Amino acid sequence: MTTGAAMRVDAEQLAGMADTRLVRRRRIGATLLNVVVALLVVAAVVELVVNPNFDWPIVARYLFDTNVLEGVLVTLELTVYAMVIGLVLGVVLAVLRQSRSGLARGAAWSYIWFFRGTPVLVQVLFWGFAASLFPRVGIGLPGGLFLVSWDTNAVVPIFAAAVLGLGLNEAAYMAEIVRGGLLSVPSGQTEAARTLGLGHAETLRFVILPQAMRVIIPPIGNQVISMLKMTSVVLVIGVADLLGSVTEIYARNYRQIALLLVASIWYLALTTLLTYGQSRLERRFGRGISRLEDDRA
The missing domain is CATH 1.20.5 (Single alpha-helices involved in coiled-coils or other helix-helix interfaces)
Known part of the structure; x- marks a missing residue:
């Protein structure tokens, strides 16, 4: 060697x-x-x-209590209604942000700036106490001369105030999520759609939005989960959601830790289900995009 x-x-x-x-x-x-x-x-x-301080027998006793289950239902309703308002208005705001009209862009930007810049708790409180600012709402002339008017508390009850506070705030964040998704689609897709004779609305509906969904779905899923937990702020205006229900119970029996554990278990269960649904949606839209990219290749 x-x-x-x-x-x-x-x-x-x-x-x-x-x-x-x-x-x-x-x-x-x-x-x-x-x-x-x-x-x-x-x-x-x-x-x-x-640790006996966790008081698990009390947790088991109240986990499926009627009041707690009603609170869970209210939490789900608040989440759904607020997300629907946020998503619909957010899409409108995102489209306006890309409008050729400077006035429309400015109005959309101002809305997003205001609602993202103020705490959601303050916004919920504002809607909850709107009657102190506008005792009556209706149709009439400037200066408070109403032709037809209604009591503000009757038009905007506490539950509606909670939905408006959460939904209008969520719209500001949804607008930026949707706008980011729209900007992720190559401009050539719009040009190709116009070449085929599609109008602006048809291009947005059939070409841009389906491709933008891959980018939009993950953050929307996160927003839904965040909204589920954010609904707890409506406690401050007296809405008996999940947290409000357990608060009412431990105000009577003084078992704060046990009842807060009940609320935490329900929040964890609901967020787990939402996370699973989000992953299924991501997989579905991911398959569609993968097939489209394979066809292009």
Whole structure:
């Protein structure tokens, strides 16, 4: 064996030994990390089980209580109504942001600027106490001369005030999400649609929006989950949602921790279902885009 060949063999052996040491170190590090994580999980589970302050019998007693279930239903209703308002108005605002009219763009920008710049809690409170600013609403002349008028509290009850506060705030965020999705579609798609004779509305509906959905769906899913939890702020105007219901219960029995655990379990269950639905939607729209890209290739 020549000297050069011997040196190559030695180098290969050294490299193999170094790789072996590196793999062993990685395995030791991963094993230690697994052990630490497992110990922390076991400690957390043991603490949850043996600590009597969590009051699990009370949690089990109220988990499916009628008042709690009614609160869950109110929370779901608030989430659905607010998201519908937010999505519809958000699409309109996103389209206006791309309008050729400077006035329309300015109005849409001002709306987004205002509702993103003020806390949602303040907006919900504003709608809840709107009657103090406008005792009556109706049709008439400037200066408070009404031809037909109604009591503001009758027109905007507490539940409607909560929906308006959440929905109008959500529209500002939805507008930016939808606008980002629209901007992600190449401009050539619009030009191709116009070449085929499609109008602006048809291009938006049949060409732009279907392709933008891949970008829009993930953040919308996150917004739905955030809205589900954000509905808890309506407690301040007296709406008996999930958190409001458990608050009323622990105001009577003083079992705050147990009832808050009840609310947390329901929020976790609902967000888990929403997360699963979001993943299914992402998969569906992802398949459609993949097929389109395969056809182009």
